[in-house]
Amino acid sequence: MKKSLLIAVICILSGVTKAQTIESDNHNTTGFIKSDGTIQNSNHNTVGFIKSDGTIQNSNHNTIGFIKSDGTIQNSNHNTVGFVKSDGTVQNANHNTIGFIKSDGTVQNHNHNTIGFAKNIDKEWAAVAFFFFRFN
DSSP states (O other): OHHHHHHHHHHHHHHHHOOEEEEETTSOEEEEEOTTSEEEETTOOEEEEEOTTSEEEETTOOEEEEEOTTSEEEETTSOEEEEEOTTSEEEETTOOEEEEEOTTSEEEETTSOEEEEOTTSOHHHHHHHHHTSOOO
């Protein structure tokens, strides 16, 4: 019984801590976002972090932006650089649509051409990966 419980706990924890894959339009792995907000490139080198409070940091832990609770994306000076709408529409600071994060994880540019995939990744995090860190 204890052995079965231990195996179940290990399986659950491995699913929680597993990094979600960021893929290009042809499904090549371009990066990972770990459940703790660590952003890695395809070689598993850390390139940034998304903190639980929405702070976006580069690999040196310097703040480069913020994700606000309403989907507003700001740079390090708190100037708005974009928006992620509740429907997954990604807009620049002028409210021009620059892309879409679909509910199935498909990431599209403003012409609805698929530029990548971010399955099971929060849409704001996916927008940061594709539009801040350029994982496409």
